[in-house]
Amino acid sequence: MPYGTNVIYRYDGTFDGLMCCVFESFEKREIPEEITASPEQMSFYEIKDILTDYEKAARVSKGIREKISKSAYETVCKAFLTCHEQKELLILKFLHLGFKYGKSVMNMLADDTVNELFKAVRHLERELHLFLGFVRFSSYDGVLVSVIEPKNIILPLMKNHFCNRLPQETFMIFDKTNRMALVYRPYEAQIIPVEELSLPCANEEELHYRRLWKKFYDTIGIKERYNPKCRMTMMPKRYWKHMTEFAELFPQNWEECKKLGSAPDLKLIE
């Protein structure tokens, strides 16, 4: 398969769109220099716009599951959610190997492409696992709201966990990095684009539990064993930002909130 065919694929940023890029690549027997979703790409290479055709996409997806393996398909789906800068091209190269070698591509850990793809997926999975614990909700009149700033797109993979855990609650997890939110009310869940989220003030009950939790957190560490380095390894500082135990008890707009007299509604600006 010729590399560097001096062409760039431009697609709509969806998974189906990427599958159509894969289709194109196999049909034209070429591997593009780059696959991009950004509309204003400047380049010396020829830009080919790949139109999303759901039929083609479905054929490719089916092909991956049947000719390579189901776990390869799952890996590709996850890889698409990673923050790897060239995830599209990486997935394409992985699939070229996959269609050549079949299911054993999943064992080719020492291959550069496979290795890089798996590494990106592991990074995503680790981040996902950490966030299952590090998400912190605040209750605003019974609605639970959390803000996270992950590197990868993890909301789709968190969905089942939290919906199963809190089936009777109404909650929202806002991913500030990727500008999207998981919104749940009994018993339906949705992931929607959300540009910005302004939070209302916490009421006295919410403050009470924040206080309790901070107290618990400060009490449970054994001071004779103080080990900030270990803590930092286990829970790097970038996660602290939205965690109740490290947050100011009173948010910045507290005074303003009090003046207004009532907690403002959640403002979703889509």
Next chain:
Amino acid sequence: MEALEKLQILAGSAQFDAACTSSGIDRSSSPGGIGNAVACGICHSFASDGRCISLLKVLLTNYCMYDCKYCVNRRSNDVPRARFAPRELADITINFYKRNYIEGLFLSSGIIQSPDYTCEQIIETLSLLRNEYKFNGYIHAKVIPGADYELIKQIGALADRVSVNIELPSQQSLQKLAPDKSKHSILLPMKQISTKIEQNSTEIVRYRGAKPFAPAGQSTQMIIGATPDTDYQILRLTEGLYREYKLKRVFFSAYVPVGDQKLLPVEKPPLLREHRLYQADWLLRFYGFEAKEILDEKNQNFNPFLDPKCNWAIHHMELFPVEVNTAPYEMLLRVPGIGVTSARRILTARKVRSLDFDALKKIGVVLKRAQYFIVCGGKKAQGLKITESAILRELMSESAVKNFDVDGNFIQTKQLSFFDPEPSKEDYLKCLTGQM
């Protein structure tokens, strides 16, 4: 008393319970309820001492009728006392859980009135959570030695994991430091629980509707460094507990001096020793080692310079080097520097091609220590000189060396870091899986 103050006292009294794991069971939430459980466990935060916070770890009360010398809650110790009402604690648990602060509750208690009464109070709290709030999250409950078997059964039916603290590694040590507890009073409930868990596992297969009993198993904890017991004794005991009572975990807790107890001459918590014990515990549980391979009658204590696996390896050089491309999984696991993850990746990767040192590096095997014990396709790592001193230099952790003077005496004055020199893969994994 305010809830805040109570929580401070009762969480403070529980901080020396090492276990904070939420692992061992997968379960969905029930209709109309709240909470589920994830088998791998989830850490929700890490405390300032680097330990995972997974559960709301509190005592129901720190009033206690016993006077165990090592314990901060002993009757004769002059500390502020508090007590949660069952509903008060259940409310806090649910509200913490909703906000995703915690994975569940770890409930222990000082002993008030009698072991039976104390158990009844614990049962009342757990019943509120399970039956009224329909809470399906994780619960770890302590069983009080000396309580009636019927009460123990009730706790096991409500909790995911139950534990009886073995407290100290030998009967003599118990007599000296915990005169109100005996080996028998501790081992009896452990035995009852392990028997019941085993019965239950067959019942669940046989009868539909059989209720699970402590589905995440039983664990225990002992205090290290308060008594003269050797590492070998402790490790043998640990192995026995895994084999005889089928425990899921044995936790070690480096003794932190509390108050001015003349019986206990310790100045600093023996963290390195605790760390070595956990490393050895790991070898027992996941690496197919036996206690007698790790330590023996002649060498009763761990080598402070070398981790137990390295120590074993350099005494068994006749078994090395191992051919990475053909060695069985069990043997790969015995190579210093190769853990469960690396060994599995080697097995996977060598299915499709033979592996050289570059390939090993690529799949994430750390060669720093492993290179002395392996060959790839019959070849050693390039430019590697295998002499005993070179190996030892590589294997020894620098920070451990710093803590010894030229004669090999341990320098007590210096605070050891818990992980030396860097957290190993295993430490990571332990914490990641919520087992630490």
